[in-house]
Amino acid sequence: xxxxxxxxxxxxxxxxxxxxxxxxxxxxxxxxxxxxxxxxxxxxxxxxxxxxxxxxxxxxxxxxxxxxxxxxxxxxxxxxxxxxxxxxxxxxxxxxxxxxxxxxxxxxxxxxxxxxxxxxxxxxxxxxxxxxxxxxxxxxxxxxxxxxxxxxxxxxxxxxxxx
Numbered sequence: 593x594x595x596x597x598x599x600x601x602x603x604x605x606x607x608x609x610x611x612x613x614x615x616x617x618x619x620x621x622x623x624x625x626x627x628x629x630x631x632x633x634x635x636x637x638x639x640x641x642x643x644x645x646x647x648x649x650x651x652x653x654x655x656x657x658x659x660x661x662x663x664x665x666x667x668x669x670x671x672x673x674x675x676x677x678x679x680x681x682x683x684x685x686x687x688x689x690x691x692x693x694x695x696x697x698x699x700x701x702x703x704x705x706x707x708x709x710x711x712x713x714x715x716x717x718x719x720x721x722x723x724x725x726x727x728x729x730x731x732x733x734x735x736x737x738x739x740x741x742x743x744x745x746x747x748x749x750x751x752x753x754x755x
Contacts, residue, residue, distance in 0.1 A: 593631045594642075594656075600628040602642030602654040613643045613674055617664045636660040643673050645681035653684065699737035706740035709747045 594600030601614040604624075616622050617639050622629050632640065637658050645653040655677050659665060703725065710721035725743070729736040 593635075594628055597625075597627045597631070599625040600632070600642065601625075601640050602644075602656045605642040605644045606654045612677075613641060613670060615665055615670060616640045619663075632658075638663050639665050641665050641670060641673050643677040645677050645684060653680075655680065699740075702737055702744055703740040706743035709743055713747075 594603050601616050605612055605614045619629060619638055619640060620633055637660060639659045639662055641657040643655045643657075645655065655673060657665070657669065657673050703722075706725055707718060707721045710716070710724050711718060714721070714724075716724070725736055725739055728734075729739045732739065
């Protein structure tokens with residue numbers, strides 16, 4: 593609900609670096625989020641904490657803790673949420689970095705394959721073949737790895753058609 597309404601404790605925690613954990617005690621008395629609070633109360637929420645996952649200058653996500661039994665959140669729970677959010681941000685940050693490194697390696701591989709295909713097809717050197725890909729990327733306003741993937745795919749289809 594918070595993200596649909598763009599208001600609530602976790603939305604505030606994510607958007608405001610100076611307040612990485614937002615605690616709401618006695619939810620029915622809260623005035624900050626006029627659209628979110630009635631919806632949360634209707635779901636039985638009595639207190640809540642929202643914490644940001646923040647790593648390397650980027651918001652990675654948020655953590656919501658809800659209580660349907662207590663009107664207050666104790667300090668130990670807040671500290672645990674803060675600790676969990678910190679650890680989760682580190683793990684997510686590493687996973688994100690790993691994903692981007694793997695994607696870069698795949699892109700590099702397909703660009704290398706396309707460069708080789710163009711070298712063979714037009715009997716040009718590697719630099720000229722790569723420049724060919726760059727121009728095609730620039731003129732079509734398509735990322736170079738996508739142009740390269742198209743070259744590789746069309747070459748593969750052409751080969752399969754003649755085999």
